Amino acid sequence: MTRGAAGDERIGSRSRRRPRRVGLLVLLVLALGSCGIPTDDSPRPLAEGATTTDPTPEEPADSRGSATLYLSAGGENTDLVAVRRELEGEASVGRVLEALLQGGTEEDTAAGYVSLIPPGTAVEDLEPGDDGLLTIGFSDEWGELQGESATGAYGQVVLTVTELAGVRQVTFLVAGEVVPAPTSDQGNEQQVVTRASYRSLEPG
Numbered sequence: 708m709t710r711g712a713a714g715d716e717r718i719g720s721r722s723r724r725r726p727r728r729v730g731l732l733v734l735l736v737l738a739l740g741s742c743g744i745p746t747d748d749s750p751r752p753l754a755e756g757a758t759t760t761d762p763t764p765e766e767p768a769d770s771r772g773s774a775t776l777y778l779s780a781g782g783e784n785t786d787l788v789a790v791r792r793e794l795e796g797e798a799s800v801g802r803v804l805e806a807l808l809q810g811g812t813e814e815d816t817a818a819g820y821v822s823l824i825p826p827g828t829a830v831e832d833l834e835p836g837d838d839g840l841l842t843i844g845f846s847d848e849w850g851e852l853q854g855e856s857a858t859g860a861y862g863q864v865v866l867t868v869t870e871l872a873g874v875r876q877v878t879f880l881v882a883g884e885v886v887p888a889p890t891s892d893q894g895n896e897q898q899v900v901t902r903a904s905y906r907s908l909e910p911g
Contacts, residue, residue: 772798777866781819787908823860839875850881858889862905869902
């Protein structure tokens with residue numbers, strides 16, 4: 708074979724390979740298109756509302772509550788006064804009574820307010836019943852109450868718990884036995900008392 712003939716054969720071979728390469732490129736472009744890969748010429752913004760990070764969980768709602776407690780105005784005044792108290796949790800009957808049994812704060816003392824409930828008194832039983840009746844079992848210290856201070860202490864508890872929804876009547880127990888409650892009606896005692904039983908002690 709002559710040099711000229713060999714050269715022509717190589718040129719012919721290269722020209723036959725070019726259509727194959729072009730065909731492969733066309734097939735590659737079509738394959739990419741069928742896969743749904745975007746071929747935008749410039750970046751696109753994210754759709755409205757889209758995010759690239761996980762959403763931050765909502766913070767729990769504040770569970771602190773508050774209650775109205777009743778203390779004695781102090782001195783010879785037998786009236787009761789209402790004070791607001793912040794609680795470490797929701798205003799349940801148990802938490803509200805616990806706050807009342809803790810007595811007055813420094814601010815209450817500075818204002819002359821005192822608690823007539825005997826120190827060391829603890830709640831031993833709480834039983835909600837029908838018709839808004841709440842039975843409260845106190846420790847033995849509660850049985851030490853006498854005279855006008857007893858009326859005031861019972862009034863403190865009754866006026867405080869009847870501020871809460873669903874409580875309208877109260878019965879007191881000591882050592883599991885019902886204790887008649889003195890009322891502000893000239894010392895009249897009743898086994899079931901209401902807010903009206905201490906109306907004369909309420910703040911004017």
